[in-house]
Amino acid sequence: MPLKIALTKGRIEKQVIGLLECAGIDCTMLKNKQRKLIINSADGEYCFILAKGPDVTTYLNTGTVDIGIVGSDILTEHNNEQCELLDLQSGKCQFVLASTADFDFNRPGRKVIGTKYPLITQRYFESLGQDVEIVKIEGSVELAPLIGLADAIVDITETGTTLRENNLVIYDYLDQVSTRLVANRMSLKQHTAAIFEFTDSLQQAITTKKNVQKQMEESK
């Protein structure tokens, strides 16, 4: 039986394929998947299931898959109950509080915050002792303060381009985010050797990539 791996499709999938190849896993079928959502590796050892991040946590919690590859933003927002094995050191970005340059955070009154991450936002403002109204948004979160839906946003940023191009500024930095490898607790007991073999090969690939990057920087 192959190990069932739920892989977050989109940005994470693209970055992780490079790492899987570096770990010696043939990803030809994954790269040529077109609209297929379930893909077996050429050696038959792994079955990749392409899903949205929040659904990866659902598959993990229900034991539908053995392993999940998903952003730490999603794991935190969905209260991960499973076993985090490895930080894949990719998909790096950071949560920020942002708004228009003229916004006065000290003004009295209850603020409205737009976000894809209501739980993380609630915890952040609770830690500041502030009561805010949170509006859940599904994407293009940067629109919220621009069109009058919210006073500010809590969202992730990587390069800062989206904020900059929409004239938004950062008021605070929250948690850092990266892609994580997570195992279902029961699967970890049943398939310990296979899961640790997979984890070790990815750890080695991360180290190799880091060394290559370091050598390239030194030779500049």
Ligand SMILES: Nc1ncnc2c1ncn2[C@@H]1O[C@H](COP(=O)(O)OP(=O)(O)OP(=O)(O)O)[C@@H](O)[C@H]1O
């Ligand atoms: N700008 C970014 N830079 C780096 N990593 C990011 C960035 N945005 C998101 N991520 C990471 O990638 C994960 C998946 O994001 P991605 O944008 O591919 O999917 P999504 O948020 O479901 O958006 P879409 O609906 O456009 O597919 C996020 O959960 C986060 O961990």
Ligand SMILES: O=P(O)(O)OC[C@H]1O[C@H](OP(=O)(O)OP(=O)(O)O)[C@H](O)[C@@H]1O
């Ligand atoms: O700092 P940057 O490099 O510009 O990246 C930040 C953007 O990336 C994410 O959006 P995504 O591309 O996932 O699109 P979305 O708005 O549909 O969520 C995030 O929500 C920001 O909008």
